[in-house]
Amino acid sequence: MPTLPRCFAPTAAASKVVTVSRDEAHHLTRVLRLRPGDGVGLFDGVGGEWVGMLKSVSPNVTVEIVDAAIPAPEPDVRVTLAIGVLKGAQMDVVVRDATMLGVFAIAPMATRHVSIARRGAPGGGALQRWQRVALASTRQCGRAVIPAVSPIVPFESVLAETHAEAILMGVEPDRLGDYPLLDAGPKKPTALVLIGPEGGWADGEIEMAVTRGARLVQLGPRTLRAEAAPIVALSSLWTQWGW
Amino acid sequence: MPTLPRCFAPTAAASKVVTVSRDEAHHLTRVLRLRPGDGVGLFDGVGGEWVGMLKSVSPNVTVEIVDAAIPAPEPDVRVTLAIGVLKGAQMDVVVRDATMLGVFAIAPMATRHVSIARRGAPGGGALQRWQRVALASTRQCGRAVIPAVSPIVPFESVLAETHAEAILMGVEPDRLGDYPLLDAGPKKPTALVLIGPEGGWADGEIEMAVTRGARLVQLGPRTLRAEAAPIVALSSLWTQWGW
Numbered sequence: 289m290p291t292l293p294r295c296f297a298p299t300a301a302a303s304k305v306v307t308v309s310r311d312e313a314h315h316l317t318r319v320l321r322l323r324p325g326d327g328v329g330l331f332d333g334v335g336g337e338w339v340g341m342l343k344s345v346s347p348n349v350t351v352e353i354v355d356a357a358i359p360a361p362e363p364d365v366r367v368t369l370a371i372g373v374l375k376g377a378q379m380d381v382v383v384r385d386a387t388m389l390g391v392f393a394i395a396p397m398a399t400r401h402v403s404i405a406r407r408g409a410p411g412g413g414a415l416q417r418w419q420r421v422a423l424a425s426t427r428q429c430g431r432a433v434i435p436a437v438s439p440i441v442p443f444e445s446v447l448a449e450t451h452a453e454a455i456l457m458g459v460e461p462d463r464l465g466d467y468p469l470l471d472a473g474p475k476k477p478t479a480l481v482l483i484g485p486e487g488g489w490a491d492g493e494i495e496m497a498v499t500r501g502a503r504l505v506q507l508g509p510r511t512l513r514a515e516a517a518p519i520v521a522l523s524s525l526w527t528q529w530g531w
Numbered sequence: 532m533p534t535l536p537r538c539f540a541p542t543a544a545a546s547k548v549v550t551v552s553r554d555e556a557h558h559l560t561r562v563l564r565l566r567p568g569d570g571v572g573l574f575d576g577v578g579g580e581w582v583g584m585l586k587s588v589s590p591n592v593t594v595e596i597v598d599a600a601i602p603a604p605e606p607d608v609r610v611t612l613a614i615g616v617l618k619g620a621q622m623d624v625v626v627r628d629a630t631m632l633g634v635f636a637i638a639p640m641a642t643r644h645v646s647i648a649r650r651g652a653p654g655g656g657a658l659q660r661w662q663r664v665a666l667a668s669t670r671q672c673g674r675a676v677i678p679a680v681s682p683i684v685p686f687e688s689v690l691a692e693t694h695a696e697a698i699l700m701g702v703e704p705d706r707l708g709d710y711p712l713l714d715a716g717p718k719k720p721t722a723l724v725l726i727g728p729e730g731g732w733a734d735g736e737i738e739m740a741v742t743r744g745a746r747l748v749q750l751g752p753r754t755l756r757a758e759a760a761p762i763v764a765l766s767s768l769w770t771q772w773g774w
Contacts, residue, residue, distance in 0.1 A: 291754070360704075360752055360753055361752050384756075385756075385759060388753055388754075388755060388756065388759065389751070389753075389763070390751070390752075390753065428754065428756075429753040429754045429755070429756075430704070430753050430754045431753055461603070461673070469773075469774050470770065470774075508632070508633070508766075508769065508774045509603055509604050509633075509774050510603055510631055510632075510633065510672040510673050510674055511534070511631075511671065511672045511673045512631060512672070513627075513628075513631065513671070513672075516628055516631065516762060519759060519762055519763065519766070520632070520762065520766045523751075523762070523763045523766035523767050523770070524766050524767065524769075524770040526751065526767075527713065527766070527767040527770040527771060528770060531712050531713075531751045531752050
């Protein structure tokens, strides 16, 4: 199946013709320069996928739904990636890549080694940017589901409030070999994957997570860049649990 | 073991005191602001690792070797990553991440869908930059081996000249499910991993690789950004073959 340019259309399930948002309209008609009659893929962000046709470009950009389509499969395990907030561009990379790698939700965390400045961000501007990045990555990678991105929450709250049936915590490589390499453990319907910020975990944090039932895993024998850790962890987990 | 700042010292195996290169000297004394007496890790790029102590900073920066150290383990499988040349910054990301993920060598390829401009690059400036990126990433990630980066070679030559005992070729997700998800196959001492450029493989290229014995694998069910494909492939391969 040739890949169609894709467009986010949250109301597609209930429509025959959808009027697309200004951002999506810009993408279709300015960036991709589509014209009426051109094929467009539509996704509603919660798992629906359709084949459509650009119907009009003025005054609004509208897309007529032609047929239902088979959405790209989602992983069996609903993974929430909880990560200590990284610097601006690095965090965007994390959101983009985690989306492409099929996470169900992204929870940016304030941990002890996350700078006060970054913790302090009330999530307003940053949160909206991350949500835009998640949408753009969803469009790009062919998913039909946009992962939810939550506001920044304290590490303790993430642990206290999770209902995940498996908790995995990535720890820095330790040459003494105390922790197993990335062993996903048994496949559960839901999992929480904890990744530290650039400065790593504070000691108390690792103990707190272990008390809460987290399994400590090393992300390979070398030190990973902070923004690469999630993509490595997720690729390894899907290899073990199934993509 | 607390992590020491690291320094590339190709002659360390035969020295008691090494004079470090200008670039490394700058890194130790200007970027990290180390002073005589501070601990320094030394690696020779071919698997040797030592603990040293900064001895002098003027007129030359010298490091005294204190003890041999245990190098970070290298993977059992020597993987050559052959990748269609990407745009400047993207290719730097690939070299950086592939180094961090333990590849033995990196072969930038001219494939049919690599633009003439990029193919035409004689490898001079670009090759030297990639080699610097590989060194910097080696220093950062704690490896003792710097992967070799070759000049740009045509796809056909890579296939003709490889001695790898396993050849894996990453292909775009195909919803018809023709290719298995990333199944590494049996572990061999050497492997060639072929990753396409941003525009993907030309049809003839896939057939050519299959004729040469390549196993086609999908890199997950979603479309990956070109520069993320190697890190996903390598993380999955190490999960199957051992890190």
